[in-house]
Amino acid sequence: xxxxxSLAMAAAMALSVSAVGSMPVMAAxxxxxxxxxxxxxxxxxxEMAAEYSEAxxxxxxxYYSNDTVAAHLGTRYASNxxxxxxxxxxxxIYSLGAEHAVDLSGEQxxxxxxxxxxxxxxxxxxPVCVEARGLIYNADAIEAITGETFDPxxxxxxxxxxxxxxxxxxxxxxxxxxxxxxxxxxxxxxLAEVYEEQEDVDAFITSLHEGSxxxxxxxKFNAKMDxxxxxxxxxxxxxxxxxxxxxxxxxxxxxxxVAFMFGGNWDWAVINAYDYSENMGIMPVPQNTEDGTNTKLxxxxxxxxxxxxxxxxxxxxxxxxxxxxxxxxxxxxxxxFIVNKCALVPAYSNITLEVADxxxxxxxGFADAGNLIPNYNYLPDxxxxxxxxxxxxxxxxxSDRETLASEIEGYWxxxxxxxx
Amino acid sequence: xxxxxxxxxTSQFLMFAGPAAVLFIGVVVFPFIYGLxxxxxxxxxxxxxxxxAGLANYIAAFQDGAYWQALxxxxxxxxxxxxxxxxxxxxxxxxxxxxxKGQNFFRAGFFxxxxxxxxxxxxxxxxVFNRALxxxxxxxxxxxxxxxxxxxxxxxxxxxxIVSVWQYAGYMMLIYVxxxxxxxxxxxxxxxxxGCTQSQSTWYVTVPLMRASFVQCLFLTITRCFMVYDVNLSxxxxxxxxxxxxxxxxxxxxxxxxxxxxAGQAEALILFIVCAIVGVxxxxxxxxxxxxx
Numbered sequence: 001x002x003x004x005x006s007l008a009m010a011a012a013m014a015l016s017v018s019a020v021g022s023m024p025v026m027a028a029x030x031x032x033x034x035x036x037x038x039x040x041x042x043x044x045x046x047e048m049a050a051e052y053s054e055a056x057x058x059x060x061x062x063y064y065s066n067d068t069v070a071a072h073l074g075t076r077y078a079s080n081x082x083x084x085x086x087x088x089x090x091x092x093i094y095s096l097g098a099e100h101a102v103d104l105s106g107e108q109x110x111x112x113x114x115x116x117x118x119x120x121x122x123x124x125x126x127p128v129c130v131e132a133r134g135l136i137y138n139a140d141a142i143e144a145i146t147g148e149t150f151d152p153x154x155x156x157x158x159x160x161x162x163x164x165x166x167x168x169x170x171x172x173x174x175x176x177x178x179x180x181x182x183x184x185x186x187x188x189x190x191l192a193e194v195y196e197e198q199e200d201v202d203a204f205i206t207s208l209h210e211g212s213x214x215x216x217x218x219x220k221f222n223a224k225m226d227x228x229x230x231x232x233x234x235x236x237x238x239x240x241x242x243x244x245x246x247x248x249x250x251x252x253x254x255x256x257x258v259a260f261m262f263g264g265n266w267d268w269a270v271i272n273a274y275d276y277s278e279n280m281g282i283m284p285v286p287q288n289t290e291d292g293t294n295t296k297l298x299x300x301x302x303x304x305x306x307x308x309x310x311x312x313x314x315x316x317x318x319x320x321x322x323x324x325x326x327x328x329x330x331x332x333x334x335x336x337f338i339v340n341k342c343a344l345v346p347a348y349s350n351i352t353l354e355v356a357d358x359x360x361x362x363x364x365g366f367a368d369a370g371n372l373i374p375n376y377n378y379l380p381d382x383x384x385x386x387x388x389x390x391x392x393x394x395x396x397x398x399s400d401r402e403t404l405a406s407e408i409e410g411y412w413x414x415x416x417x418x419x420x
Numbered sequence: 421x422x423x424x425x426x427x428x429x430t431s432q433f434l435m436f437a438g439p440a441a442v443l444f445i446g447v448v449v450f451p452f453i454y455g456l457x458x459x460x461x462x463x464x465x466x467x468x469x470x471x472x473a474g475l476a477n478y479i480a481a482f483q484d485g486a487y488w489q490a491l492x493x494x495x496x497x498x499x500x501x502x503x504x505x506x507x508x509x510x511x512x513x514x515x516x517x518x519x520x521k522g523q524n525f526f527r528a529g530f531f532x533x534x535x536x537x538x539x540x541x542x543x544x545x546x547x548v549f550n551r552a553l554x555x556x557x558x559x560x561x562x563x564x565x566x567x568x569x570x571x572x573x574x575x576x577x578x579x580x581x582i583v584s585v586w587q588y589a590g591y592m593m594l595i596y597v598x599x600x601x602x603x604x605x606x607x608x609x610x611x612x613x614x615g616c617t618q619s620q621s622t623w624y625v626t627v628p629l630m631r632a633s634f635v636q637c638l639f640l641t642i643t644r645c646f647m648v649y650d651v652n653l654s655x656x657x658x659x660x661x662x663x664x665x666x667x668x669x670x671x672x673x674x675x676x677x678x679x680x681x682x683a684g685q686a687e688a689l690i691l692f693i694v695c696a697i698v699g700v701x702x703x704x705x706x707x708x709x710x711x712x713x
Contacts, residue, residue, distance in 0.1 A: 070677075077466055099468060243570055380678075381679050388661075
């Protein structure tokens with residue numbers, strides 16, 4: 001008798017467990033997977049997925065990987081198990097889009113953004129947000145010494161910026177600057193500005209590749225390097241510049257021990273981990289130039305979603321994925337997710353929510369006024385690490401401007417520019 | 421039952437070695453052959469097409485100056501690290517078999533670094549080199565310590581070697597301890613009766629008899645040093661200015677970061693061949709002179 005009861009109990013338990021297990025599947029007949037490559041919003045993405053699944057009846061799973069985007073997607077494609085939606089960088093859309101992505105040209109959001117990525121007239125990349133680079137400042141730290149309200153537009157030229165630095169040093173802030181030594185920052189972000197601010201970027205890259213660029217006599221290169229030299233002189237980690245850790249630099253900037261650091265609005269994710277000052281922002285890199293580039297930030301769409309077009313993704317899944325993208329742009333919850341939950345700057349003109357973080361607000365100001373110099377998305381994959389090495393050597397004081405210029409030229413003459 | 425038939429032998433083989441053979445073929449032989457095939461393509465790692473490229477990847481690998489620099493650097497690192505790991509391990513083993521108080525505790529203690537994964541180890545030591553040592557250096561006003569070693573070319577290499585020695589010495593110590601224990605006490609006593617001092621009997625009796633331990637330890641350390649990746653990644657990440665990129669890291673970057681999968685695979689194959697040659701030669705030479713007790 002006892003045996004029978006226990007058998008019945010086991011059966012009942014098995015039934016109830018399987019019922020619980022199968023319930024979500026019954027509620028959601030379509031399930032999609034999203035690959036997130038923006039580590040700082042992973043927890044927000046997961047929460048959003050749970051809420052979205054419940055509200056829309058579409059089962060959403062979010063994944064993250066520490067690998068590079070290309071390496072991770074490569075393994076997924078190799079095992080015939082691609083994500084429905086993948087978040088990648090602009091360059092990945094150019095290299096993967098035509099082969100792997102669904103054509104989104106007919107979608108409504110294409111009308112409301114200028115940052116979408118199209119190849120041969122077909123839109124493949126949905127811009128997730130706008131990000132821009134420039135000089136991050138801590139206005140509270142500056143004002144505490146100068147006693148005046150800090151107006152970044154007054155320091156567009158390097159000469160005026162140098163005066164400000166001298167005032168700060170005199171006022172007791174011995175080293176008002178931090179420099180990130182990471183190769184992606186030095187070459188991927190800073191050196192890239194030398195290319196992006198040329199009149200004709202493609203022609204300039206071609207001339208670098210063909211060896212006719214004469215970088216050392218290039219006005220833009222020299223203007224940027226003059227700025228860089230000034231930063232190096234005022235670097236808090238001057239004696240050991242390439243041992244400076246990003247977290248320490250960002251903390252010092254957040255807490256006002258230094259006043260300036262070259263970076264972008266993504267740095268907010270690090271800064272807000274510390275006891276930060278609200279009164280921060282991003283300003284253009286000061287340069288002695290007449291071409292107006294010292295009134296603009298560099299940037300544009302950053303991180304793109306694409307939808308997989310392989311036979312592994314059914315039509316229902318593609319539709320669900322398209323609906324999800326529309327939800328992000330046109331529904332209140334979706335907009336709230338981008339702007340408030342993730343603190344990203346939206347890439348869509350119909351989204352009018354106020355950007356929460358000060359760096360993002362700065363970027364939005366420049367973007368709305370049309371003052372963003374577009375990213376150059378065709379740098380070869382090894383550019384940031386190889387040229388980053390040259391920049392690090394310069395930062396460490398182990399090379400000079402001429403060596404740096406010839407090293408960069410050497411890199412370009414030995415590489416093949418990305419076709420586009 | 422006849423034990424000499426083919427089918428009997430086959431079934432015996434399948435029963436005992438079959439599962440292992442299937443696994444070995446599945447996870448070693450097959451991927452190796454597939455990898456070999458990929459070296460003849462210009463695959464980028466993601467694309468569906470794997471265009472045939474002939475020997476282009478091998479030519480590119482032989483012309484890739486950065487790769488040969490990385491390989492040369494790996495050689496230097498390996499030679500120094502192998503020597504230090506084995507010397508330290510041998511001395512530790514000698515200490516913890518000499519009958520000092522609490523020797524089991526010391527054995528465990530020296531072995532523990534090996535239980536910490538390379539990535540974690542790298543981050544821990546990065547903190548030590550970048551912060552702890554620098555703070556101490558600044559406090560005592562020592563010039564050599566007040567800037568981070570990781571910021572200089574030679575310093576970064578030294579840091580990698582120090583961490584590797586710290587990590588592997590404990591493991592190799594265990595093998596040497598086993599070697600010490602395997603030498604029978606009677607031989608030592610005989611040597612001492614013949615008038616050997618303690619150090620003489622160690623040098624002339626024990627060490628030759630534990631030659632197998634040396635062969636094993638050298639093989640393990642050489643192959644591990646050549647393949648170093650995890651500590652390299654978390655401790656220096658190739659910095660400063662790409663001067664501490666070891667061969668394995670260069671291969672990974674080529675294949676995945678720079679998206680030249682075929683070229684990276686070809687470089688990996690060259691690394692494999694170099695390792696195999698060094699490893700096999702070392703074992704062959706080592707085994708040849710082995711003496712039996």
